[in-house]
Amino acid sequence: AQSVTQLGSHVSVSEGALVLLRCNYSSSVPPYLFWYVQYPNQGLQLLLKYTTGATLVKGINGFEAEFKKSETSFHLTKPSAHMSDAAEYFCAVSASGGSYIPTFGRGTSLIVHP
Amino acid sequence: NAGVTQTPKFQVLKTGQSMTLQCAQDMNHEYMSWYRQDPGMGLRLIHYSVGAGITDQGEVPNGYNVSRSTTEDFPLRLLSAAPSQTSVYFCASSALAGDTDTQYFGPGTRLTVL
Numbered sequence: 001a002q003s004v005t006q007l008g009s010h011v012s013v014s015e016g017a018l019v020l021l022r023c024n025y026s027s028s029v030p031p032y033l034f035w036y037v038q039y040p041n042q043g044l045q046l047l048l049k050y051t052t053g054a055t056l057v058k059g060i061n062g063f064e065a066e067f068k069k070s071e072t073s074f075h076l077t078k079p080s081a082h083m084s085d086a087a088e089y090f091c092a093v094s095a096s097g098g099s100y101i102p103t104f105g106r107g108t109s110l111i112v113h114p
Numbered sequence: 115n116a117g118v119t120q121t122p123k124f125q126v127l128k129t130g131q132s133m134t135l136q137c138a139q140d141m142n143h144e145y146m147s148w149y150r151q152d153p154g155m156g157l158r159l160i161h162y163s164v165g166a167g168i169t170d171q172g173e174v175p176n177g178y179n180v181s182r183s184t185t186e187d188f189p190l191r192l193l194s195a196a197p198s199q200t201s202v203y204f205c206a207s208s209a210l211a212g213d214t215d216t217q218y219f220g221p222g223t224r225l226t227v228l
Contacts, residue, residue, distance in 0.1 A: 009154065032215045034215070034216075034217075036217075036219075041222075042221060042222070043118070043204055043219035043220050043221045043222055044157075044204070044206075044217070044219040045219065046216050046217070049215065049216065051215065090156065090157065092217075094215055101147075101159070101162065102215070102217060104149075104156050104157040105156055106154060106155060106156035107156050107157075
C-alpha cells in the first residue's frame with residue numbers, strides 16, 4: 001500500500017522568494033516519486049521524478065526535489081519564484097519495479113504575488 | 115505526435131442521460147487510465163487498463179464503464195449521469211516497458227450534470 005500527503009493546500013510566495021512545497025509518502029516497497037504540475041485549464045505534466053540513484057533530482061523550470069528516505073519526504077523547491085510558476089502541484093508515489101499505478105496527493109496550489 | 119487527446123472539452127448533461135468521453139493516445143502505450151479531479155480531492159482513479167481487452171476498477175468506479183478494444187482508445191461511459199459526477203475528467207497513459215512510470219495526461223473534459 002502507498003499514500004502521499006501534501007502539506008498545505010495553498011502556498012503563497014512573493015516573486016523572487018523561495019518556493020517550498022512539501023510531500024511525505026508511505027510505501028511498503030522502495031518508492032518511485034514524482035512531482036507533476038497543472039497549469040490552469042490544462043492536464044498534468046511531469047516536473048521531475050526520482051526512481052533510483054542520486055537523491056537530488058532536477059526538473060524543468062528550475063525546480064528540484066530531494067528524496068529523503070529517513071524522513072519519507074520528497075519536498076519540491078525552487079530558489080526564486082516567477083509569476084509563471086503559479087499552478088497546482090501534485091506529488092505522486094508508485095511502487096518500484098515497474099509498477100504503473102501511481103497514487104496522487106491532493107495537490108498544492110502555488111500563488112505567486114508580484 | 116499528438117500525445118493523449120480527449121473529446122469533448124466541455125459537456126453539460128441532464129440527470130439520467132448517458133454519454134461517452136473519448137480518449138486516444140498515439141504513443142503505443144499499454145497502460146491507460148481515467149481520473150476525476152474534484153476540488154480538495156486531488157486525482158482519483160476511476161478505471162484503468164494494461165492492454166487491449168483488459169480493464170480493472172480503480173478507487174471510484176461506480177457509475178462508470180470502460181472498454182479497451184484497441185491499444186489507442188480507452189473510452190469512459192457514464193450510463194446514467196448524476197450531479198455527483200460533475201467533475202473534470204483526465205485520461206492518462208504510460209508505457210509498461212522503458213519509461214514505465216511517467217504518466218502522460220490529456221487536456222481534460224469538464225463535465226457538468228444538472
